[in-house]
Amino acid sequence: MKDANAALLSNFEVFQLLTDLKQQRKDSGKHKQSSGQQNLNTIMYETLKYISKTPCRFQSPEIVRDFLIAMKGHKLTKAEKLQLLNHRPMTAVEIQLMVEESEERLTEEQIESLLQTVSSILPGNPEEELQRQATMAAEEDDDPE
């Protein structure tokens, strides 16, 4: 063991790595698969299954880079930015969970601005997005100004 904590990885990076590895193994053909590879197969399958349900499946290296640049002004720690990236929080309550002592460090406007940045740069589930927009449009029609 040299360094047990060399770097934090985002779900997106692990997602990319496992997807590439899966493709590589598929391309190299089945004859190389010895029984010893069963553990690798199992863990890859289960981990990919889990991460594929998270927002990282809609991300790309450019999106991650844009997100980190946008986060620069907000004075968050690496771990906090990582959680926002992995979870794509949509509510103030979620932000408060992921940012330590958020009541002291962030005002309500700052939390709103964080939510704005997160939802505008990080893509969500396209189907859910359409649904949300439809509900929001319906609500606007309900209360006439």
Next chain:
Amino acid sequence: MFVLVEMMDTVRIPPWQFEMKLNDSIAEELNKKLANKVVYNVGLCICLYDITKLEDSYIFPGDGASHTKVHFRYVVFHPFLDEILIGEIKGCSQDGVHVSLGFFDDIVIPPESLQQPAKFDEAEQVWVWEYETEEGAHDLYMDTGEEIRFRIVDESFVDTSPTGPSSTEASTSGATEEVQKKEAPYTLVGSISEPGLGLLSWWTNS
């Protein structure tokens, strides 16, 4: 929840694999050794990230295989303290709520870290949050299969390497009982006692 861990190990490549590219056979051996295994005080190893340095390969007398010292980085599941994770409820017991991530099962949320007040429903074997509003108490059940958001509050590593032969008197009867407790090498303790934590369905507005 994933970290990159720098490791170093000596990899043994048997002669029948010499036709493979060295990097490929080393990658295969490392994955065979570490994938889906827990390394004490490090975490659950997922897969090889890259090989950073290969030292010279040696063949020792008496063994036709080559031995190579390898420096590499491995992707490991090791959530940090206070990290927020989302998992699935696997079941409930007196010990608390058991949560799984699919690739990692040993997560437990003890009764004291549930949203209070909570009670254990013996008949259904499920924990229940007795949520109070002005209208009265609502019973929110923590059913199996539900998605749950929780915070990591503790972790514990248990060294499960085999101990040497014990010096206690061996029983003379034929069948010696194997008193081996199956302990999970790596367990996580979670908590949901904050606003926003618990079943996802408790906090969605729609």
